[in-house]
Amino acid sequence: MSIFDRPTSKELLEAVLHFVNEEIESNDYTKDNRFKFLIVKNVLNIVKREVNLGRKIEETFFNKGLDLLKEKNFSIKKISEKIRSEELIIEDQPLIDFLYDLTIEKIKVDNPKYLKE
């Protein structure tokens, strides 16, 4: 149980999204402003998906990252550094699989439609 009152942050987000969705349908705005509302809607949906999925994705890839690096600590920065120094190379299948799976999970948050197009 949260120490914060209802509405929860998720419920607040839903309320804002509902408002934005209605405004997009309204004729009160210029074409340019309706376009901006669409961007707002997309951004809020990213936030919503990250709130719902982000923590689990972070945990999963933290553990996968530890396996990949065979070290006690993991960070995205460390993987980049090891690719740059060629301690991890393009022929490393576990590296390729890790990065491929990671991009899939990231895009599920950022723009899941991109996977279906």
Add this chain to the structure above:
Amino acid sequence: MSIFQEFLESSLKQKIKNLIPLTGGASADINRIILANNKELIVRRSVIKNEAVMAIPKVLEAKIQKTVKAFGAPVPEIVMEFSEANEIGEGYIMEAVSGETIPRKILKNDNYEFIRNKLPFEIGRSLAQIHQTEIDQLQELEQVTFEESLNKLFIIYESFNQPQPVFDLAFKWLEKRKIVDYGKVLVHGDYRFGNFIISEKKLESIIDWELAHIGNPMEDLGWLCVRSWRFGNVEKRAAGLGDIDELIAGYESNSKIKVDKSQLDIWQLYGSLRWGIICMVQTFAHLSGVVNSLEKAAIGRRVSETEFDLMNMIKNQNFL
């Protein structure tokens, strides 16, 4: 009336009925001018410099358009150039070519069905025309080899201090490729839907030369195949229109260059990486406080689209 409008009226020696802001490029403030006599023009001028890290000065853009037009490529005519020390800045006015630029309309609407079938060939043929521009007349443009382009891109990427392992992997993949030297040509640098003015009959004009440089001709062809520029028509590699064979046929019909498809793959992958880093450039213009922009904030989350494309190409050799 704004100082800018006063300046335009004084320069054009005509009253302006309406000055309509249009969506800008990476470094441009673009407005449609409707004159008192209803004639329409377009004015493009520079905006904040920090944001325009990859763009050339507007006066050079105008010079390229004039040069390219003289070589027979379809571009709008330049009416006037200006360079003012005050807030007006530097830019140029060009003719307003009628036609459509919105990619999804061109790719989906019935009235463009006729031209859609012809466009891959026509886009390829016009690109070959651009690549035949006499580059001696454009000495101010940066000349870059593939290695230099890659280094320059890496420096920009690294400057954000936001590691993207997929980008690092893509840099390594690209470093190991053997690039065919087709000779140096004028590269448009952003040759794709959005920068084509299309009528129901033909490709009317090619606009937005702010990323132009001298380099390898395959860069423009590869860029055109980047998935982000297919606007949902993923299976149609050539700009969301069709197969690359028609595009290549159009290009080769107007050029001595024979396109090697494996080189196109390399340049497409380079294009996806470049687009990902351009997204970072734009989003960090917002994050650094240079400009407060919802659009620029949002585009940072499109980086993952380019990462997905890069991994599909690297892991699966899937260029669709």
